[in-house]
Amino acid sequence: MAANEPPFADVPLSEVQDALISWYRTDHRSFPWRETTDPYEILVSEVMSQQTQLGRVVEAWEAFLERWPTVDALAAASRGDVVGFWSEHSLGYNNRAKYLHKAANQVLTEYDGEFPKEPAELTELMGVGPYTANAVASFAFNNGDAVVDTNVKRVLYRAFGVPDDDAAFESGAEKLMPEGTSRVWNNAIMELGGVACGQTPHCDEAGCPWREWCQAYHSGDFTAPDVPAQPTFAGSRRQFRGRVIGALQQHGPQTLDELGPRIRIDYVPDGEYGRKWLEGLIDDLVDDELVEWDGEPTDRRAKLRS
Numbered sequence: 001m002a003a004n005e006p007p008f009a010d011v012p013l014s015e016v017q018d019a020l021i022s023w024y025r026t027d028h029r030s031f032p033w034r035e036t037t038d039p040y041e042i043l044v045s046e047v048m049s050q051q052t053q054l055g056r057v058v059e060a061w062e063a064f065l066e067r068w069p070t071v072d073a074l075a076a077a078s079r080g081d082v083v084g085f086w087s088e089h090s091l092g093y094n095n096r097a098k099y100l101h102k103a104a105n106q107v108l109t110e111y112d113g114e115f116p117k118e119p120a121e122l123t124e125l126m127g128v129g130p131y132t133a134n135a136v137a138s139f140a141f142n143n144g145d146a147v148v149d150t151n152v153k154r155v156l157y158r159a160f161g162v163p164d165d166d167a168a169f170e171s172g173a174e175k176l177m178p179e180g181t182s183r184v185w186n187n188a189i190m191e192l193g194g195v196a197c198g199q200t201p202h203c204d205e206a207g208c209p210w211r212e213w214c215q216a217y218h219s220g221d222f223t224a225p226d227v228p229a230q231p232t233f234a235g236s237r238r239q240f241r242g243r244v245i246g247a248l249q250q251h252g253p254q255t256l257d258e259l260g261p262r263i264r265i266d267y268v269p270d271g272e273y274g275r276k277w278l279e280g281l282i283d284d285l286v287d288d289e290l291v292e293w294d295g296e297p298t299d300r301r302a303k304l305r306s
């Protein structure tokens, strides 16, 4: 097999892909629009989510679909009613309601009531930009390109060192997505950026499936295009304490030099982040009665307290 091109040259692409999809399938936040492949229902959810928190969108989305359950029903509604609904539910700019109503009419008159399946055609609908078009094509028809939003950029930048450049993000995201999987993949990578790789990352707590390959996880540098300064948690002792506990759980008692490289990729026994630094970290955990030293001082191992 040909070597992967940068920035994935050293990354086992299919393992990375499988890990993310199975992480997403095992557990994800459930939103009702993730359970449907109806393009109309998905379009409504996407337009509503542009300005409103997802939690609040659920109620509005359900009420909207109860009132106008199909694209035909929405097209037949009066524009004033749709705009009225939008304001009542505090869904942001009323123009979005007008555009949605107009788009429903376009689907009826220009596409015989059937949504187009290609992202480029979907952008012909009123108020539907490239991002929304791609989301509808992905989630309704499994026919989209790789989504690139702020969350996805953050993940690609941290995990694989994709440079902060729109063209690089587009091509990186596309290379990473397994062919023909836009529905599950785009959901999964956005979920990763939403629950694990947020501005303050929760790599271990969220069980991020990419820890093994993630550059930021190994270096402790969690800056990102939308996180110019280190988030307070990133690179902090708290984070490394968590990693020590995780490594002791997984591999049992260990000497400093066994443990160090498992905690950070830049561990060098006599370096800045070497034995002395790690010993201090473990001593804190000993004070907190989470870890204990075992064996002779010259050959001691850290282990979890039973």
Ligand code: SF4
Binding pocket: 155, 158, 159, 196, 197, 198, 201, 202, 203, 208, 209, 210, 211, 214, 215, 216, 217, 222
């Ligand atoms: S390991 Fe952490 S920083 Fe890396 S992709 Fe996962 S959540 Fe983001």
